[in-house]
Amino acid sequence: MSSVTFYRANGPVSPRSTRRSVLTTALLVVLLAAGLGAIAWYLHAPSSVFLPVHNVKVDGELRHVDARTLQQVVTRHLTPGLLQIDLQALRTELRKVPWIEDVSVRRLLPGTLLIAVTEHEPVARWGRGQLLGRDGSVFEPRTTAEFAALPSLVGPAEMQRELHAVYERYAPWFRKLRLQVAEIELDQRRSWRVTLTDGVVVELGRRQLAQRLQRFASLYTGPLLQEWENVRRVDLRYTNGVAVRWRDDVLHTAQTQE
Numbered sequence: 001m002s003s004v005t006f007y008r009a010n011g012p013v014s015p016r017s018t019r020r021s022v023l024t025t026a027l028l029v030v031l032l033a034a035g036l037g038a039i040a041w042y043l044h045a046p047s048s049v050f051l052p053v054h055n056v057k058v059d060g061e062l063r064h065v066d067a068r069t070l071q072q073v074v075t076r077h078l079t080p081g082l083l084q085i086d087l088q089a090l091r092t093e094l095r096k097v098p099w100i101e102d103v104s105v106r107r108l109l110p111g112t113l114l115i116a117v118t119e120h121e122p123v124a125r126w127g128r129g130q131l132l133g134r135d136g137s138v139f140e141p142r143t144t145a146e147f148a149a150l151p152s153l154v155g156p157a158e159m160q161r162e163l164h165a166v167y168e169r170y171a172p173w174f175r176k177l178r179l180q181v182a183e184i185e186l187d188q189r190r191s192w193r194v195t196l197t198d199g200v201v202v203e204l205g206r207r208q209l210a211q212r213l214q215r216f217a218s219l220y221t222g223p224l225l226q227e228w229e230n231v232r233r234v235d236l237r238y239t240n241g242v243a244v245r246w247r248d249d250v251l252h253t254a255q256t257q258e
Contacts, residue, residue, distance in 0.1 A: 051082040052111055060117035064099040064141065073097060074115065082107050098141050101133055124167060125152045126160060136164040155186035166192070166209070173213060177220055191237075200228075205237035212236040 056074055077090040087105045094103045094115070101120040108114045120139050122131040125147060130140045132153060138160055151171070153163040163186055171181045174196070183195040192204040204212050216236055224231060224244070235243035 051109065052080060053078060053082050053085075053113055054111035056113045056115065057108075058115045058117060061119065062117060063119060065097060065117060065119055066099075069097055070094070070117075074113075078113075082109075082111055082113065085113065098139065101135065101137070101139075122147055122150060124164070125150050127157075132160065132164055136161040151181045152183040153185075154183060156188070159186055162186070170194075170209070170213065177217060179220075198229075200231050201233045203233065203235040203237055215242065 056078075058070065062070075073093050074090065077085060077093070079085055085107070087107070091103055091105045094100060094105070094117075099119050100117055102118040104116045106114050120131070120133040120137075123134050124132045125144060126132040126138050129144055130138050131144060131147060131150070132138055151167065153160070153167060155163050163184060166186075167181070167184050170184075174181050174194075180197040181194060182197045185193045185195070187193065189206070191206050192209060194202040194204065196202065202216060213236075216234060219234070219242055220228070224234075227246075230246050230248070231244060232247045233243075233245040235245075
């Protein structure tokens, strides 16, 4: 019988040693294949196997957002796995919920969906059944009855942000005079009109609003102060003068210095 001798680089190798080497190599191949299979399964398996959704946490002071509507929207987007949730689609739908000004959605590992909600803060009424938020955006709640005391802004739909800016700028100015704004109107001719809560109408015209309001302040704190309860309308659209209409429907005009 012939014999076969195996050699290493540094000397002969016995058949027993060779068998151990072959077995070791085969075992490594099996382990490698199992490892690759596990990785492939991990990458393609549902994320719910690893990261199921255990909690949905909502942050924010919710005074007007309907909790049931919020829950329904979130439920429609929930999937068994946290990583499968389309955060952008959920955020887009949540922003359509009445009273939500802004919302952020993020995953909080290992199993929490975190939703942060910012409610609109209404500053004025707009159109029919709509409100204007502090950021100038228009939104439509189910009812505006509780906000009847808010001032009304009236004007073309595309001018809502300009109306909001004028209100934010000049309403505090009237408050300094202890007067409250009931309505600000921008008509089709782009002429501004302010109605105060005491019923007095202040005509401002189309330009130089700041200068004309300064003229109004001088008049109000001066000759008109003692007669204010009799004033019906103050027209500041004149270059160097003011027209005052009294509640007895008598019209008076006065010259002022610019």
